[in-house]
Amino acid sequence: MSFGTEQQPGICTQPEALTRDFVFNHSMLRVKDPALALDFYSRVLGLRLLRKLDFPELRFSLYFLAQALLAEDAPAEAGARTAWTFAQRGVLELTHNWGSETQAGFSYHNGNTQPQGFGHICFSVPDLDAAVAWFDRQQVPFVKRPEQGKMKDVAFIQDPDGYWIEIVEPARLTRLGQQ
Structure with a gap:
């Protein structure tokens, strides 16, 4: 017999069939300086940049990173790679709000200080x-x-x-x- 789910109060043991092919694609972290963050995640943790998307009218950029082996399968053409990126599992999105890198003392809440x-x-x-x-x-x-x-x-x-x-x-x- 295959594993379905652990039993806990609130768990739906028979999810709607429509949700069967839903994929957890990515989590997003806001970063102050994309150069520092990209260096860390690529050099220290080995991730590769799948796609960068800029939104000048909103003054932010998105960087989508994934494991190097996954990145090897990414299409070369930008539009196809964008669609492909949003179909993957385990992607990390770094969001940079333009100008934050020049603001002395600026930092994002890391979630581990109060309020957690x-x-x-x-x-x-x-x-x-x-x-x-x-x-x-x-x-x-x-x-x-x-x-x-x-x-x-x-x-x-x-x-x-x-x-x-x-x-x-x-x-x-x-x-x-x-x-």
């Missing part, structure tokens, strides 16, 4: 120890190292805008949340 809201995004890595060593060499700030706190084998780093990024090695998490 958004918490983090997460990357799975094949080797947590190697990833931690890589982040150390890149001087990436840690919120929590894997050996710290009560929840072991889970790390949190910060991007240039202060957003938290959880780093996990799936094979180490088989007992996570179990007594």
Whole structure:
């Protein structure tokens, strides 16, 4: 028998058939300086820029990033690549409101200070120890190292805008949340 869903109050066990092909495409983070954010997500986390969209009349730009292997399948033609990008899973959208990069002291709420809201995004890595060593060499700030706190084998780093990024090695998490 295949897995359908865990049972919890509020869970719909038989979603509408229409929703079967809905795809969770992307999450968006606002960034102060796109050059800093793009460097971090491409150099440190290995993402590739699928598409940049500019909206001059609204004074903002969107940057859509995804895992390098996914990017290899993207069409070359811009319009086709835009449509293709919005059909993928696991895309990160960075939104830059023009001018924020020149505003001294400006920052976005990272969701982890009061009032709390958004918490983090997460990357799975094949080797947590190697990833931690890589982040150390890149001087990436840690919120929590894997050996710290009560929840072991889970790390949190910060991007240039202060957003938290959880780093996990799936094979180490088989007992996570179990007594």
